Amino acid sequence: MRVLVVDDEPLARARLVKMLADIGGIEVVGEAGDGSSAMSAVDLHAPDVLLLDIRMPGVDGMEVAKRLSTREDAPAIIFCTAYDQHALAAFEAKAIDYLLKPVRRERLLDALERARRYTGEIAAPPPADKSQRTHLCARVRGDMKMVPITSVAYFLADAKYVEVHYDGGDVLIEDSLVTLEEEFGDRFVRIHRNCLVARDRLDSLGKSSNGEPTVRLRGRGEALEVSRRNLAQVRKLIRGK
Numbered sequence: 001m002r003v004l005v006v007d008d009e010p011l012a013r014a015r016l017v018k019m020l021a022d023i024g025g026i027e028v029v030g031e032a033g034d035g036s037s038a039m040s041a042v043d044l045h046a047p048d049v050l051l052l053d054i055r056m057p058g059v060d061g062m063e064v065a066k067r068l069s070t071r072e073d074a075p076a077i078i079f080c081t082a083y084d085q086h087a088l089a090a091f092e093a094k095a096i097d098y099l100l101k102p103v104r105r106e107r108l109l110d111a112l113e114r115a116r117r118y119t120g121e122i123a124a125p126p127p128a129d130k131s132q133r134t135h136l137c138a139r140v141r142g143d144m145k146m147v148p149i150t151s152v153a154y155f156l157a158d159a160k161y162v163e164v165h166y167d168g169g170d171v172l173i174e175d176s177l178v179t180l181e182e183e184f185g186d187r188f189v190r191i192h193r194n195c196l197v198a199r200d201r202l203d204s205l206g207k208s209s210n211g212e213p214t215v216r217l218r219g220r221g222e223a224l225e226v227s228r229r230n231l232a233q234v235r236k237l238i239r240g241k
Helices: 010-021 035-045 061-068 084-092 105-119 177-184 231-239
Strands: 002-006 027-032 049-052 076-081 097-100 135-140 143-148 152-158 161-166 169-173 188-192 195-198 202-207 213-217 223-225
Touching: 002 010, 002 035, 010 027, 010 105, 027 035, 035 049, 035 061, 049 061, 049 105, 061 076, 076 105, 097 105, 105 177, 135 169, 143 161, 152 177, 152 188, 177 188, 177 195, 188 223, 188 231, 195 213, 195 223, 202 231, 213 231
Parallel strands: 002 027, 002 049, 049 076, 076 097
Antiparallel strands: 135 143, 152 161, 152 195, 161 169, 188 195, 202 213, 213 223
């Protein structure tokens, strides 16, 4: 997994690079000391993951994340900062994890494991909790609605919420896509940075009008976009049916 380290403090960058050097399967493809350099380094090195500081002169880490969020195959972002007050904004920026400095090796390993799932390097994470929920709770016009997990076709991230598309319609929940993937990774697969699909609903691959890969789900009419980063594992799952 290709990692770019972005921090305006040389010592902090050096410490992260040293920690990463001792982790198998990780290649540090570059370093950057500010947001503008980070954007150029992303274009140059095409990293899978950014270890990204938040407070930097000029273009800060939040702005880097915002700019990258519009890209089709944006790298997974792990914020590394000394300030915990940025946590909510970090997850609203679609970060997959938020590490406080000084970064501990155990937390770094955990964050990189999340990144492996995000990038499709790990196709099927083991269930983290044998007591995972059987239903999701959503609020609909002031009332609580229970949605069976078995009826969910896919989850789609939408701003601060996640859309749950299930056999009875669709509702909004406040869970993040990352936490849903961690809890239900045995049932759902990531097909795009903003979408998880039920494995047993995958039907066939196709292409959109502009040539981008899509997948159709059993029993549903819509075709969902598949990122090129996740295409291989989706194709493998469909062929294995």
